Each structure stands twice: as C-alpha cells, then as structure tokens.
Amino acid sequence: MTTDPLDTYLAYGQRSLTPAPIGEAESAFAGARADIHARIAARIEGLRPRLHEFAVDLYHHPELGFEEHRSVQKIAELLAEEGVETEVGVFGLPTAFVAHAGSEVGDGPHFAVIAEYDALPGVGHACGHNVIAGIAIGAFLALRDVVAETGGRVSLIGTPAEEGGGGKELIIRAGGFDDVDAAGMVHPSVGHEVSPIYGSGTTGVRRIRVAYHGRAAHAAGTPYLGLNALDAVVTAYQGIAQLRQHILPIDRIHGVITNGGSAANVVPELTEAHILVRSSEIDTLKILTQRVVDILEAAALATGTRAEIDLDAEPAYLPLANNIALTKHWARHLTDRGRTVPLKPKVVRQGGPSTDMGNVSQYVPAIHPALGLGGDGTIVPHNAGFADISILPDALNALADAATALGSAAADYLVDADLRTAVADEFVARGGRVRWED
Incomplete structure (x- = not known):
C-alpha cells in the first residue's frame, strides 16, 4: 500500500506541532570542577576589551558570504596575539579557518566551537555575526587555557556564508566534522531573550x-x-x-x-x-x-x-536539533551569570528562520542557543538597527556571558564521560547522523 505524501506530511508535521516533553531542567551530570569554570570566566573577562574591539571592527567592515577575507584576517590576528596558529583557507573554502588546542586527533573527546562572521547585503551585521565570532573566539581561548586539565581536544571552526551559501554543509562534505564529537555556538536574539532549554529548533x-x-x-x-x-x-x-x-x-x-x-x-x-x-x-x-x-x-x-x-543551487539547510543534554549545561552556566533560562517556549512554534548549523546538528550532537543583545525587543535580526545594537554595552555583556556559558558547557563535555554518553545516546535516539539526500 502506497502512503500518500500529503498524509506523510501531516503526520510528521503533527509531531512538530506537539511541544517537547518536559524533563528535569537541571542536568544530573557533574561536569568540570568549579575552579575550571572560574578560570574560564576570568579568562573571558580579561579578554572582554579585546573582544568588544573585535566586534565593533567587524560591525564597521561587514563582508558578504565567501568574501569575508578581512574578517578572517582579523580573527587570525587576534588569535595570533594569544599564541594560537590559525589555518585559513581550509576545507576548500578561502574564508574558512580552523584552530586547535589540546590532544592530538583521536586522543580523547573533540569539541568544536563554531564561528560565523558573514554579513547581510545592505544591512551589515544585522544578524549579529560579529558577536557570534566574538563569542566563539572567547570560548575557544578560555578552553585552550584549561584543556590540559579537561583532557580531549577543542577546535575553533570558522564557517563562512551562513546567510546564504551553506558554508557549514560544504565543510561537512569536505570532512571537516568527521572527527568532531560535539559542537556548539550561540546566536544573538532580540531584547534580553534567552532560548529555552526545551526549544524546538529552527526550520x-x-x-x-x-x-x-x-x-x-x-x-x-x-x-x-x-x-x-x-x-x-x-x-x-x-x-x-x-x-x-x-x-x-x-x-x-x-x-x-x-x-x-x-x-x-x-x-x-x-x-x-x-x-x-x-x-x-x-x-x-x-x-x-x-x-x-x-x-x-x-x-x-x-x-x-x-x-x-x-x-538546491545552494545547499539545503536542515532543521536544527539542539542536544538537550548538552543544552542543560549551557543553561546551568548561563544561570550562574544571572540570566534566567526558561524551561520551554512560551508558545507553540509558528515557523522560524533557518541556519546551516542545522546541518551540523544532524551530523554531530550540537547546541545553538540564543541570547538577546538588549534593546526593547522591537528591533529584530535582519533589520539594520539590530547591527547597531550589536555594539552597545548590553551586547558586550551578552557576548561575555555567552562565551563563558559555552566554554563551561564544552569543558563539562570534555571532562564528564557520563555526560558524553548521555549526549551521544540522545543523538542516536533522535536518529543518529543524517546527511542531506534528495
């Protein structure tokens, strides 16, 4: 008996309309020691002026997807100031880059921190990718300082052309995530909003x-x-x-x-x-x-x-599948920064944006939480005013908090074998590794 595609569409869609089941908000896994988290926070606090300067610089010099040569150069320069060597032009993409710290390939768990840095035509960094890059740099540098104690490996992967071009999917196709065990990034949002633990992802x-x-x-x-x-x-x-x-x-x-x-x-x-x-x-x-x-x-x-x-002249962007076990650790550390993380969305989703981080989340366990940059919530991403918000004091505070929470969540993952098992089990239960095939 042949199934009507429309019936299949409605059956799958009904699942998406149903709110996620509510479990325990707090993770049962201990993660890294308190002193490691304190060092991560202190490191990012020390980097705060430099990260702010970086975010402002990208704001004033926005570059479109696959053309982010100056932006990548600025990232490489900042990392070089901290003694980090950056490989630029990797995975067959001139504006992709990678930096590593910790153990050798295959020796222990590998967490990838994801950076975006492309802008939008006409409205510049109206999606806050200048802040995303700053968050990723801060989290990576803080993890670099503690990775000898956490064990494992941490990478900073620079992914071009999120706004159109699918840089992350192209990196996946080039094998850039084949040895990655988990990944994470943080995306700016409106007002002072924080994404819920049990979110429903993107389209x-x-x-x-x-x-x-x-x-x-x-x-x-x-x-x-x-x-x-x-x-x-x-x-x-x-x-x-x-x-x-x-x-x-x-x-x-x-x-x-x-x-x-x-x-x-x-x-x-x-x-x-x-x-x-x-x-x-x-x-x-x-x-x-x-x-x-x-x-x-x-x-x-x-x-x-x-x-x-x-x-599909450009790669399809897959729906985002946030790993809840890992998201709980992001929420734990963001709460420690004085920000309230809601347990679930206020309303059932009614559509939403898309990101090629969805492709990563279907390939390895990943998180993509959102954190508001300030303002009254009336100026939204992809509006020119949102770019202006991205360099105000509230946005700098959000950048530092997001980098600290992301770095600490990654440290928990690297340290705690039981957490890694839970993250992997959730990923497998959801369907495991998925590649786009039409």
Whole structure:
C-alpha cells in the first residue's frame, strides 16, 4: 500500500506541532570542577576589551558570504596575539579557518566551537555575526587555557556564508566534522531573550530558482504568436499563494519575482523567480518542496512555456536539533551569570528562520542557543538597527556571558564521560547522523 505524501506530511508535521516533553531542567551530570569554570570566566573577562574591539571592527567592515577575507584576517590576528596558529583557507573554502588546542586527533573527546562572521547585503551585521565570532573566539581561548586539565581536544571552526551559501554543509562534505564529537555556538536574539532549554529548533530551508522560457511577440500586433512567460511566473506565484493556506502553521513558503520581462509592448519570453521553502522536519521539507515544484511545472503547462527549475543551487539547510543534554549545561552556566533560562517556549512554534548549523546538528550532537543583545525587543535580526545594537554595552555583556556559558558547557563535555554518553545516546535516539539526500 502506497502512503500518500500529503498524509506523510501531516503526520510528521503533527509531531512538530506537539511541544517537547518536559524533563528535569537541571542536568544530573557533574561536569568540570568549579575552579575550571572560574578560570574560564576570568579568562573571558580579561579578554572582554579585546573582544568588544573585535566586534565593533567587524560591525564597521561587514563582508558578504565567501568574501569575508578581512574578517578572517582579523580573527587570525587576534588569535595570533594569544599564541594560537590559525589555518585559513581550509576545507576548500578561502574564508574558512580552523584552530586547535589540546590532544592530538583521536586522543580523547573533540569539541568544536563554531564561528560565523558573514554579513547581510545592505544591512551589515544585522544578524549579529560579529558577536557570534566574538563569542566563539572567547570560548575557544578560555578552553585552550584549561584543556590540559579537561583532557580531549577543542577546535575553533570558522564557517563562512551562513546567510546564504551553506558554508557549514560544504565543510561537512569536505570532512571537516568527521572527527568532531560535539559542537556548539550561540546566536544573538532580540531584547534580553534567552532560548529555552526545551526549544524546538529552527526550520530547514530549500531554495528554488525558476526561469520560464516563452516566445516573444508584439504585444499589440501579434500577441497570439507569443508564449507569455510573465503569465507563467504569475500563475506559479498565485498557485504557491493558494498552497500557503493548506500547509502546516510551522512551515513557510515565500519568494520574489526577480525578472518580470523587459518591455510592456513585448510578450515576455523570459521571467524568473526565487522561492524559499521552510519546514521543521527533513521529510516534510522534501514533501513540501515537491508540492511547490509541481506548481511551478503546472504553471508552465498552463501557459505553454518551459520551466527551468534549479533546485538546491545552494545547499539545503536542515532543521536544527539542539542536544538537550548538552543544552542543560549551557543553561546551568548561563544561570550562574544571572540570566534566567526558561524551561520551554512560551508558545507553540509558528515557523522560524533557518541556519546551516542545522546541518551540523544532524551530523554531530550540537547546541545553538540564543541570547538577546538588549534593546526593547522591537528591533529584530535582519533589520539594520539590530547591527547597531550589536555594539552597545548590553551586547558586550551578552557576548561575555555567552562565551563563558559555552566554554563551561564544552569543558563539562570534555571532562564528564557520563555526560558524553548521555549526549551521544540522545543523538542516536533522535536518529543518529543524517546527511542531506534528495
């Protein structure tokens, strides 16, 4: 018996609509000694002026994905000041980098701290990646100072083009995470919000570019000789708009017509659109994408044009799967910094953004908590005002707190074998290592 894809879509989606079960908020695992955490906090406090200077510098010199040459140079310079050698241009990406501390490859657990540093077109660091990089640098340098006592290995992996390009997925494909046991980063959020322990992650996203090829003709004299590519792209857009009311509330489809033709008195022979499809499960992402592709092809059939569909020209971003066992340790140490970590989201998710950290979280156990940079909560990421917030005193405090909590959570992981087992068991129970396959 063949299962209807729509039934599969709804079944998977119902799971995503159901709030995560609530367990104990506090971890049962001891983690690293108190003096190790104190040293991590003190190290980051000592780095605070330099990390702030770094975040401000990136704010003033934003660079787009795969073009972050100056940003990477500044990171390498900062690390060199601390006696750390950085390998730049790794994994086949000129603006990817890696730095290591601790044991040799294969000797003990390996935790990767993830850095992002690309900006957005027109609005600069409106997603706070200048702060993300500062958090990662601080956490890595603090861990470097204690890794001889925790054992294991810590790496700082610089991942370009999160805002579009999928640097982390490209690094995965190049084997950059093959020897990593767990990974973590922290993302800025609005106001003073802190992500809950039992969050529901982000959506995955696939990008579709479509071009409709028709036949030009004089729009007044001989329109009957033409095949209207504008009719095709408009029909497709309207079909997608009609689909929106029949998708799960956690899913999103949005897009723009990037080329509507060249002249009003010519039957358009070429039009183009860019569409994003988002869903919170890998299977629903595949099914929903196929529904959109069906609409795009139907629009061509209806207008006698030809659809040229480019699916996943950039790597798909997979839904984020935060490792709860490890997130509890982040929450423990952030609480020690005086910030309240909610147990669960206030409301059931209604869609959300996407990140290629989702790909990492499907490949190794990972965490991607969020911490607000300040402000009144009305200025959100991807708004130019959010970039301005990222260099204010509240943001510097958030940077230091996030770096301390991330470094301490990583130290707990490196020290505590029972915690590592719990992290791994949770990862396996969720499905284990997943690679994107269409």
